[in-house]
Amino acid sequence: DADVTQTPRNRITKTGKRIMLECSQTKGHDRMYWYRQDPGLGLRLIYYSFDVKDINKGEISDGYSVSRQAQAKFSLSLESAIPNQTALYFCATSDPGTRTIYFGEGSWLTVV
Amino acid sequence: DQQVKQNSPSLSVQEGRISILNCDYTNSMFDYFLWYKKYPAEGPTFLISISSIKDKNEDGRFTVFLNKSAKHLSLHIVPSQPGDSAVYFCAASGRWNAGNMLTFGGGTRLMVKP
Numbered sequence: 044d045a046d047v048t049q050t051p052r053n054r055i056t057k058t059g060k061r062i063m064l065e066c067s068q069t070k071g072h073d074r075m076y077w078y079r080q081d082p083g084l085g086l087r088l089i090y091y092s093f094d095v096k097d098i099n100k101g102e103i104s105d106g107y108s109v110s111r112q113a114q115a116k117f118s119l120s121l122e123s124a125i126p127n128q129t130a131l132y133f134c135a136t137s138d139p140g141t142r143t144i145y146f147g148e149g150s151w152l153t154v155v
Numbered sequence: 156d157q158q159v160k161q162n163s164p165s166l167s168v169q170e171g172r173i174s175i176l177n178c179d180y181t182n183s184m185f186d187y188f189l190w191y192k193k194y195p196a197e198g199p200t201f202l203i204s205i206s207s208i209k210d211k212n213e214d215g216r217f218t219v220f221l222n223k224s225a226k227h228l229s230l231h232i233v234p235s236q237p238g239d240s241a242v243y244f245c246a247a248s249g250r251w252n253a254g255n256m257l258t259f260g261g262g263t264r265l266m267v268k269p
Contacts, residue, residue, distance in 0.1 A: 083164065085244055085259035086199070133198055142187050142248055144257060146198035
């Protein structure tokens with residue numbers, strides 16, 4: 044089983060709809076992240092959380108919100124989806140003692 | 156403005172030959188660099204890293220070279236194998252970040268031909 048699990052893996056939604064992407068991890072890491080991948084732009088940080096009570100905006104947080112329900116769970120919401128939010132979304136975790144982050148398998152989101 | 160750039164979107168190499176993937180950065184405060192490998196329908200996986208106190212780090216067929224004066228790093232894969240065909244991302248982080256924030260390049264798609 045994957046250490047970082049994302050659901051759903053694929054979703055097509057309509058413009059204006061609310062959509063939530065969920066992430067859970069079994070690595071026991073305190074730090075969790077949401078990244079977005081777009082062709083040619085690499086991965087860009089949307090939000091990050093160092094613990095349950097700590098939420099921080101990343102490079103591209105506009106149009107997104109997050110919730111850290113527990114140490115192991117970090118969800119990303121698009122309150123009103125728009126087509127340019129069509130992308131591949133990755134959840135990731137890290138241990139404060141290292142500088143390596145570990146990614147989930149990704150969630151493909153298409154907004155039509 | 157992208158602080159980490161991979162100027163080659165794609166690279167094609169013959170099996171058994173060397174693959175060299177390049178990455179440039181602009182922020183001199185970056186002090187730790189990583190390479191990730193991504194297969195289709197999977198998340199990126201960590202491959203190799205290097206601290207700015209070193210200029211080379213080797214792990215099996217993979218070697219990362221860092222040239223701080225040029226703000227340039229490269230990943231060498233020798234010998235290249237068809238299973239190495241993937242997208243490779245370089246990433247950088249700096250201690251000013253209160254955490255393990257990584258800044259990624261745009262990726263290079265490597266194709267290793269049998």
